[in-house]
Amino acid sequence: MTGGGFGGCVVVVAPTEKVEAVRSIIVENYEKTTGLKEDFYVCKASEGVSLC
DSSP: OBOSSSSOBOOOOOOGGGHHHHHHHHHHHHHHHHSSOOOOOOOOOOSOOOOO
16 A cells, blocks of 8 residues: 555556456455545556666
8 A cells, every 4th residue: 555645555566467357356345445436557567767
């Protein structure tokens, strides 16, 4: 859990093939538990900063 004042933020590091399963579990449970609607930002890690 990270962030403050915005209902919190959860950072999940998961293999690509598990993203939809994790999303489904959160969609199913988050709003009924917290009363808040979830948002998702799925990202892919890069090798870091580089010059083009």
